[in-house]
Amino acid sequence: MSISGMGHPAPGAPDFRFEVHESVGSTNSLCFERARDGNPGNLWIRSDIQTEGRGRRGRDWASPVGNLFASLLLVNPEPAARIGELPLAAAVALAEAVDKAAGTLQLVKLKWPNDLLVEGAKLSGILLEVETLNDGRQAVVLGFGVNCVSHPPLSLYQATDLRSLGFQVSAERLFEALTSTMADQLVQWQQPGGFETIRRAWLKRAAHLGNRITVKLGQEEITGIFADLDARGHLVLRQDDGRQRTIFAGDVFLPG
Structure with missing residues (x-):
């Protein structure tokens, strides 16, 4: 395993630090290790x-070379009561x-809560995990x-x-874009009432x-009908029956 960029500003987000590895077990797990060792957060870890x-609900996540695997560590993010909005x-x-x-506009759709879809097929996944140190x-x-550059065979x-869709986007290029857009969304999220702007962007x-x-x-x-x-x-x-039910966590499927 080799590390580069350790302790340096993240590309696209100079207020964040980053590490890049050839191979790790899990970028999420390594972020928690850094936190337990006293890292103050605002740390990105990416691995080839x-x-x-792992994905949501403990599912395995295939991780071949060429795809993006990255995790962001935040420590004591505020407002703490609204961490559930972060995904x-x-x-x-x-x-x-x-x-x-x-170089596209609105290429992807969002499947609640945080999967990216293109023409109904899953392009990515996001996993939020929390630990009290x-x-x-x-x-x-x-x-x-x-x-x-690749995707797993049909399963769940x-x-x-992106390559199958005709877009030549490297993991490095996408990571630099993500560090920038995620920094912007965190600033928005931390504003009073800021999640409403994020909510509207999600609904679009x-x-x-x-x-x-x-x-x-x-x-x-x-x-039922996805109402809002x-x-x-x-x-x-x-x-x-016309009643509305609020779903806090679950997996969404089209009927049939």
Whole structure:
């Protein structure tokens, strides 16, 4: 394993530091290690390969060379009561970064809460993890995985990658765009009422808004119309009986 850029300003975001590795188990896990060792946060870690990448709900995340694997460590981010909004801010930032790096406009749609889709196929995933450290600090890590040059075979979701879509975007180029757009979204998120701007930006890219969807909540499945996001970014589902139900966490599928 080699490290470059350690302790240097992140490309596109000089107020953040960064590390680049040839191979790690998980960039999220390494961020938590840095936090436990006293790192003050605002740290990006990127790796060419992950050997133990993971997605939401403990799913494995394939991590071949050429795709983007990066995580951002934040320590005691404020406002702490609104950390649950960060995945949506991260999704908006990543969507903007893809457009910036690929030279496109609104290429991707967003599937609640934070997957990027192109023509219905999954391009990326974002994983938020939180740990309270022994010294009482709160470490928040946002992990990003983007299919730049390859994608896994059909499994739970149909997937795609930027090269298959005709865009030659390297992981390095996309990372530089992401550090910039994520810094901008964090500034927005920290403003009083700032999440409302992020919420509106998310809704402009929303996949399935106004359409019938199924949300899987563990063993339970609920079907209805994706009506809106509430003020905290939770999914508002209009059920067949006309009642609205707020979904705090779950997996979204199209019926059938």
